[in-house]
Amino acid sequence: MILAFFQWLESTDMMTFIRGSALTYPVIMSTHLTCIAIFGGMIVLTDLRLLGWALQDRPIADVVDGFRWWKRLGFVIMVSMGICLAGSKAVEYYPNPYFWTKLTLLALVGIHALIFRPIVYNHPEQLDSSPITPTRAKAAAAISLVLWTAVVCAGRLIGYWEPPQKQQPVAVIQVEGRTRNQ
C-alpha cells in the first residue's frame, strides 16, 4: 500500500517536473540544506542555552520565545522541500534503509516534542524561576541535539545506499590442479 502511494506520488506532474528539471532538484536540495543550517542553528542555540553553555546571561524564556515561530516556519519549509526531494524519487527511496531510519528519527523528534513541550518548552519562565536549570530541561536539550544530528547524518546517507545488484550469472573458471595445490 505504501509502495502504491509512493508510485502515485512520484508519477504526479509536480514530482515529475522536479525530477526532470536539471536545476530544480539541486536548488530544492540546497534550500533544504540552508534551512537545516539556519533553523538548525536556532535549535542548537536553544539547546545550548538549556544546557547552560550559551547565552547564560539571558533568561531561557527569551531564547525559547524568540525562536518559537521562526523554528516553526523553518520546519515547514524544510519538510516541504524534503517531501519534494523524496517524492520525486519515491520509488527509489522506498527500499532505502536510511530513508526509513530518517523517518523513524523524525518520529522520535515528534515524540520528544510530545513529552518535553508540556514540561519544558511551553513554560520556559518556570525554568528561569528555578535557581539551577532543572534536569528535565537539560535532558530535553541533550536528546534534541542527538536526535537532530542523527537526522542530518541519516539524510546524507540516503544518497549512498544502492539497491542490491540483481544476481548475474557467474562465469566459473576451473583451473586444473588448483584444488590440489591449495
Added chain:
Amino acid sequence: MLLLQLNPIADALNSSEWVFPIAECFHIAAFAWSIGMIAMVDLRLLGVGVQGSTPSQVAKSTAPWTLLGLAVVLLSGPVLFLSDPRMYLYNQSFRFKIGALIIAIIFNYTIHRKVALSDSSSAGARAVVGVVSLALWIGVVFGGLFIAFA
C-alpha cells in the same frame, strides 16, 4: 598536477566505502552547526531571535561553538577533497564554493565581528552586515551542493 594524480592519500580514502560518507556526515553536521551559529548573530543583527539580547551577547556566546564547528568542517573538507582532487579542482561549483568560503570566513572575523561586537553600530550597518553574511554562507552551501550536480 602529477603529484595529485599519484595521491597515496586518495588511495587510502578510496580503499574503504565508508570513509567518504562518514567524513561527509561530519562535514554536513558541522557546517549546519557553524553556519547556524553565525546565522543566529546575523538574525540578531536584523532584529530577529532572542529578544532583549544585543548582537554582541549572541556573538560572544556563540563564538566558541562557531569555531568548534568550523574546525570540524575545515578538517573534514580536505579529506573529501583529497579523495578526488582533480575532479574538484576542475569543478566550477567547487571553485565558486572555495572562493565564497574564503570571503565568508574573512568577512566573519573582520567586518562582521567588528559590527556585531560593537553596541554602538547603527541599525543600517547591522542590517547590511547581517544580509551580506547570510548571503555569503548561503552561497557556500549552494556551491557545495552543486559540486555533485555540475
